[in-house]
Amino acid sequence: MTPAPAEAVGIDVGGTKIAAVRVTADGTVAARARCATPRRTADELVAAVAALVARVRGGRVAAVGVGLPGMVDARTGALAFAPGLEFARAPLRELIADAVGLPVVTDNDANAAVWAEYRLGAGRGHDHLVLVTLGTGLGCGVVVGGRLLHGAHGFAAEASHLTVEPGGPLCECGRRGCWGAAAHGVAIARLGRQAAAARPASLLARLIGEGRSDAGEAVTEAAHGGDDGALEILDRVGTLTGVGLAALANLFDPAVLVVGGGPVSAGELLLAPARAEFARRLYAPGDRPPVPVLAARFANDAGAVGAALLAIDRSR
Template sequence: MSPAEAVGVDVGGTKIAAVRVTADGTVSARARRATPHGSADGLVAAIAALVARVRGKRAVAVGVGLPGMVDARTGALAFAPGLGFARAPLRDLIADAVGLPVVTDNDANAAAWAEYRLGAGRGYENLVLVTLGTGLGCGVVADGRLLHGAHGFAAEASHLIVEPRGPLCECGNRGCWGETASGAAIGRRGRREAAAHPASPLAGLLGEGGTDPGQAVTEAAVRGDRRARGILERVGTLTGVGLAALANVFDPAVMIVGGGPVTAGDLLLAPARASFADRLYAPGDRPPVPLLAARFAGDAGAIGAALLAIDRSR
């Protein structure tokens, strides 16, 4: 018998990625396109078109990771300001459009599920994952299940305050974790450093057309640029501060960090581990809590969404 397959869709602020995946995580097809903004109908049409391109003949379900708050009971998108429209019953709309059962969840939850099932969290029943991207996403697996909370809105850790006098967040507070320790935050810091030091290697990389600012900082740091390394050290430190707060609340067996900046390795993770250890409650009286890089890179959300669809269809 052929193994079950599902289509996983990861909806981001700038792009939508779709993959066809088997239960062991093998990706057999993939497609992507720019994310349309402004209406649920436009987003559903874009997702349906991508599903049609990759679904093949054996897909039994579709999983969709969404960048916002997803109602655990109905699968509706409750809040996602980056998409440009209000609450919408996306699970039902997508199911009608593709003709398959559909699972919807927060995109970071989907990424956490990928790491739990097949990635850096395999073998651990309790884990916390954070992804450093356009924003900061978080997913928690507790006793082998995704933590959703009363309504599906759990683990919105982006608005933990880690730098009380830090930059103003869209939520109205200052120093939110996602505003200070995301891929976008790395990019903002990089642009400021490049403007102040136009002859630096970092400024040269940022001056190349089409280069993502956060990616440019990471690349410059890997090449040895001291200002770029300073940015990653600061963001890594703040990442560890937030992770310690989550570890104190959830008592995970492992912490996992994903997203593009993780490609810098210990330039980011070493300061994260140091500040995590400094702030973890009673570190000498609990088993060690490793802080690991995620296994899955840009495919984590899509693969995790597909695995959720397969697991929930059984």
């Protein structure tokens, strides 16, 4: 049996940036780097990933894990579809392995994130959990019996396209009301810009106008400052998050639900309405053990750390 690597590099390919970390077996981040995400061709993406691996790679690194946005073939590690990238299906596991000269594991980015939370984060100690990430899009990863749920082809848990708001905002899939269009970081930013335009004298409008942070971060900052419009946005997105979480709990019966991504920095301003709506919609709540809704421990590092842990665990 091949010894497990003491360290691995984890890569989280996002819609706007690629994050890389070097991670030890206990989850410690020993080095990190990032760059913008090239979207036009697979070759450009592979070159960017290889450059990041070179920047964080240490002498004890023996594997690389890559979390990819969209649908990843569980058999081959190829990218089947990613809405944020301009190129079609590509054998990214093979291409990246050739570029870095190391064994490579690829998986969906939310699967990588839930693995980090399962192994060492908010879901540690539970063999059944669901994670939802609120970022550029909405991702979902599910662990059942201590194993990632991949489905027949690797495309399971595409919860982004659950309908939670009929007639709601247009999704990239061409339909309206999808969870991923109504409740994620970009939705918060969109609602923030609309609220700022409607209330030009508000704290939110001032923060966005000063360019001190992007619109999503400005919503959180303004909400902590008591801005009514920002508080309404977080309450709305939190409520829609709770709608989707209840559907997932009814489907998968997890021991714990974990919410990650940048918007979770709003804390209870987002999570409290999510928990309240979740409790209202959960089937037979009085006849089952409580299902806590927790903030992710690894926050924005979850995808990269989880990818590294997948590389370590699959090499055992």
